[in-house]
Amino acid sequence: MPPTLTLHPLHRADGSATHTTPLFTILAAANGPLEVSRRDELPEEAAIEVNVRPCSGVGGPRERWMEGVITSLLKSLVLVNMYPRTLVQVTLQVTKEPGMGGLKRAVKDVALLAGLGNAAFAALVDAGVALGGTMVVGLGVAREGEVVVEPGEKELLGCGSVHAVAWGMRGEMLMAESAGRFGVEEWEGVAGRLRGDAMGAIKNDEEDGDDVMDGEVGQKEPWLRQALGESVRDAGAWRETG
């Protein structure tokens, strides 16, 4: 089942998105460009601030680590040079997490990263912040040589390793985080599969996508392209009626 993406659920934030997978539901809000505090101001580019807020309680070192990972991911995506001396602020609120116990924190964190990345990207698109391209963060688990993408709670519980890999629209890798025990070959298998899925999520239906998709398994419906395309159509609806 592909993830579901709802754009602009919130009223006050510049851009917002809800990203739902069988594991997590994440509500993301992006504000920007904003006035930046003196301390964080960068003379030639926009500063990016990411806040991860857990489901219950207040954030700790794990959330700070995730913020760091997402910040560097977004830095490679947002055209920071277009907004010098400003701030792009992304807030990521986890609203639902798997309730089952026995899940290792490291595994859960990597699984969460995939959702956080996708939600943050969708919120930035909704906020109209200039981006260098599209990206998809895929989540896959390896278990005795077998690869499962978009795992549910059960797959996550019994997995050997879990991998979150972000792919850009040109097939470049933007982020790779893993947890568990795995070898290079296993990792390559998962990453390749996730790349195919990512390309599938943003592929253009009208074009013949054969050049990208050749020899790659796991072609999926272009859920991200559909969600973003719909929002663009809705935004431009006034042109047609007027």
Place this chain on the structure above:
Amino acid sequence: MPSEPAPSTNEREFILAALRENTRLDGRALDAYRPISLTFGNDYGTADVRLGKTRVLAKISCEVATPYPDRKFDGIFTITTELSPLASPAFEVGRQDTPELLLSRLLEKTIRRSGALDTESLCLVAGQKCFHLRATLHVLDADGNLVDASCLALIAALLHFRRPDIEVHGEDVTVFDPREREPVCLTIQHRPFCVSFSYYHAGEVMVQDATLLEEQCREGEVVVSMNRFGEVAQVAKYGGPPVDGLSVLGCMSAALERVKGFDKMVTEKLKEDEKRRDAGGLMAELSAENERPVEGGDRVML
């Protein structure tokens, strides 16, 4: 960080002039609330309240912890309210400013200090083990009247929450997984709700459920917390012009009506949710509680 933009002079004058003629921008009566929606999540202890454009999500979680040494027979109950940039870019992360402080203080007074939750029932082994109940409020959209929406969400979430069932043998405590034994409700002794009133024109005009714009133009506010029996948990008035005593009494009776409405709504929604969960009528089988004779019910056969 940008601060909330203040309404322009024209806007402010317009709102105040309209209020003098008993008219509000959105056409509501002065004592009317915006449409309220209350939904529960799939997990126990999640309540999402929408009050017009204001949206608050309350989440309850619990874990086993050590009680405070000076309160050996009580469990721990904490309320976390942190306003984030989700609600408005004006809220800064990690800095507690006035609206946040007031919100958490009011909730503390209304729910914790009024003894709405029986913390003694959260104790497992005196002085050693207790449940730590954590209520987290996520303000997702701030368009005025955060206090009422948050309080409603919190009470609804507390009533919806189920803690894991336990068994105590001497000093051994077994906490059962939800799959082993059906979780149990919390002991809620009464349900206080907050109702806030905004004052304009030196206390002459009183408005319920102010939007953000109306809040920015107001002169003073009175927040009343009470339960449906009219028992007042707290009354707060932070600054502003002096308000006539009779008008505060008017607030009380208006709040009582409002609270009765809230209470009814929460009860109905809880019932609906229970019906939704109880698809095959299995809930009665799962419960480990002893059956209690219902007064006037047909189970009493003596």
